Amino acid sequence: MIAAGVVTAVAIGVAGCAESDRDGGGKGGATGGTFIFAGAGDPKNFDPIFNDDGESFRPIRQMYDTLVTHRPGSADLVGGLAESWSNDPTGKVWTFKLRQGVTFHDGTALDAAAVCANFDRWYNMKGEAAQSQMIYYADVFGGFAGNPDAIYDNCKAPDAATAVVTMKKYKGAFPGAFALAAFSIASPAAMKQYDADKVTQSGDSFAYSAFATDHPTGTGPFTYGGWNKATGEITLNRNPGYWGDKAKVDKMIIKVIKDENTRKQELRAGAVHAIDFPAPADRKALAAEGYQVLERPAFNILYLGINQKNNPKLKDLRVRQAIAYALNRAQLVQTKGPGGSAVADEFLPGTVLGYAPDVQKYEYDVAKAKQLLAEAGATGLTLNFYYPTEVSRPYMPNPQEIFTVLANDLQAAGIKVNGVPRPWNGGFKDDVQQFGKQDLHILGWTGDYNDPGNFVGTFFGRPKPEFGDQSMTEMFTAIGAADATVDQQAKRAAFEQVNRDLAAKWLPAVPIWHAPPALVTTKNVEGLVPSPLTAETFNTVSITK
Template sequence: MSVQRRLFATLAASVLAVSLTACATSERGSGGEGGGTFVFGAAGAPKNFDPIFNDDGESFRPARQMYDTLITYKQGSTELEPGLAEKWSSTPDGKVWTFNLRQGVKFHDGTDFDAAAVCANFDRWVNMKGAAAQSQMIYYGDVFEGFTRNEGDASGTPVYKSCQAKDANTAVLTLNKFKGAFPAAFGLTSLSISSPTALKQYDADAVTQSGDSFTYPAYANEHPTGTGPFKFESYDKANGVITLARNDQYWGEKAKVDKLIFKVIPDENARKQELAAGTIDGYDYPSPADYGTLKDQGDQVLIRKPFSVLYVGINTKNNPALRDLRVRQAIAYAIDRDSLVKTKMPEGTQVATQFMPDTVAGYAPDVVAYPHDVNKAKQLLAAAGQQNLTLNFYYPTEVTRPYMPNPADLFSAMSANLAEAGIKVNPVARPWNGGYKDDVQKAGKQDLHLLGWTGDYNDAGNFVGTFFGRPKAEFGQEDPAMYAELQKADSLPDPAGHAAAYQQANRDIMAKYLPAVPILTTGPAIVVKSNVQGVIPSPLTDERFVTVSKS
């Protein structure tokens, strides 16, 4: 999603900086249980504040402070724990899920959270149509595989069937088929529970579309209403400042600060400078090259556990040579992943042997390995008759991703590896939101490209299923056998069988298909000032600031 931020006058910027500095300074001594303000430097502006319509981290960051989900993720891990549901269970076939809900919970507008509210949200999502359905296709569409009207490119019967409020505190969700994503996917920020009253009052589904752009209604922009520890107060778009206030009626542990401010600062160096100046208290994705400097000036560099994968994608559509498995294997042998991890990435990064971290059930420790071996790469290319191969290698600019802190540096190292093996590289740089994603994911113009994924929840399907579970322009030629194998693995409700099937799929992906080359798995950092306590880095980048205080 593109992020556009209007530049504002120098005077306005000065006023904002002074006000935030004064706020931070005046409240430094009032942290702990006593309140204060926590100011976080956001890398981009949110698309809006209705979770179902979003698919990017900068939109989810404020949303997850204002909303709750039925199930949530234990802070600092991918483990599940109760959210709005105190307990949950399913039938053996995984098609019926029963949620025993917390009692006494209120939405921010004072209305009751209950089973009817849960069902109203699920029914809202499945019955969306037109622009509203198109706008929220990414997460809901992927997890539930379509809508009642099969809007957009969804086809067949959606996973969701119905929801029944058995009583005020019990919601029963019925699915048309088992889906391996559950129960973990019930914790997705996209599936946060909104106030049905506010949804109706502020016309939440009145989304309009013009070309590739969407316009969102009052609910999404001005009146987001959840049950979370912070409530929406204001969004100053001109100055890029989002202000949330503590919800004193929150059902759980109350937030320790009175105010939570997100200040949009797209440039990473500018975020670093504002941290040093004290106008913000923290920011995300500091450059690994800055870790030492930040620590030396007394800041806390909190490194997340690895839960992401960077890969080199291979598009077999345009260049017939890439349809030969031996050529794809040669590319894998040519890339020196150990050197990349040691010289280009932050501490904690690991070489990836497959397309998921080793903490996910379904990881196979015995996949075919592709250690750096230039001679092996040359032999495979010769056997395939491709000693003079030239490939268009796309890499993104104007972006920092958790798995790809400096795309240009990574590209340079990999292109040198490929050249050493005799593969000529034609570099093609495109801005991330200015052509790269369209060229790679929609048009499939590239031969090779850099891309990756940070997991949303702990299930194998969220990694290999997301990458290779269906045809994509990103990889070109279709491989029905691979799709069928992944769909079968995802359909098995028995946890042991589910994991075993994904283990075999991982073996086959690396030995028989190799649609891409896994490079590394890493955990990016989040940095905060020395006087900040309670920021718990999440491998899912799912930090909740309810625990944050300042001294």
């Protein structure tokens, strides 16, 4: 729409909202009861801006709203806290018309000043807060105040119902990025009261404020009811003052069960109503037993990350290519992938603009891998391979099994592998994404919105400890130029070339597969709408008797 010179792009909010029974949980009234969802890992905290993983965002999405959101069950944008939005022809000025009568959970009003307070807070983050896990902000907005790459300029409130956000330059992430859970709008009063920006670091760990841990305050359909770490239960209560379709259950509990088999047992025992990311082998069995298996479309990527910082041999493209040739990805997909999985040849799904079908492909070839290692003088290479424990991800249903298969492939090609298992939060993610301790790691991504910058830009658009690729300035420049291209056909061509070069010239990681993740629920769960973005909200869920 920007490329065509259209000044206004309007999306009215979810159609059913105006017709719903605002006091009775939507059409049909509130059903009451408690919906129990089995989470696969601990959330880090409940302050949206400091998070970037699904286990943290699951409760966050229930407690907060974003300016723009997605139509349930799709990646299509619709209004959230903003009833409509528009952009100027340059794509740099975004105007949001806010819903009226919306209040935060602390009773304070949502208005344009509150929206601007959130944008200004993110931009002006300093010290240890800025150094913590603010990956989404750095990726989308380029950095904080004083950083020459920062694209945020200002936010103005010409009236209570209008927020105008101005960027220093066009970025293809918008408007999709306004729907990111990390950019949920929080209560300025609560953030001030509970010192939201106070973050302290001790060694490799960060400690967050009372706002993030005990007093998360948004506008969402559920309010925070506490996290009992002894039982692993996060309690969310129905928000009777919600502006949209009110939750149909009185309470939601996210019960953290880190072991996959235990989650399955708890489902069968009736102790939980839903589990996420079932093992591929379990889908058919659970469906045959009468459970509902709700599949999401595959909008994700699993990759083997290669960190070039610690081992100088990994800076040699031939060594990285040898790693790619050593992996029998087709067999991995067949034996460990969820039904419908496919080998990935690049880092974004085929439905995303910029996908290039003619990228260099790395078919399984052990002899080629050994040859390249010998040419590079890397025979006998030893690598530390980090993988997460106690968690399942949409793109990675069983990290231990995936690690084992990939490690065996590498060792068959003559690469010695030291496996380093680490817990997901407070271990693996910090070691890999903050400190770059690993040589290899498995990680992935579920797309947040349909734009190539959300995939390759997020991974490779700037220097990151995860890949140790600070010297790949050509890659950063090319991705930045593609993302800044306003004309959509030119943008398509630019990202197609980026994807060719990622495969043939840079190879900072090896794409593994695209996998459709699933949810499984008991028979008495109704109204759960699976999201291709794994971004479900549960106000639509009811429990039948």
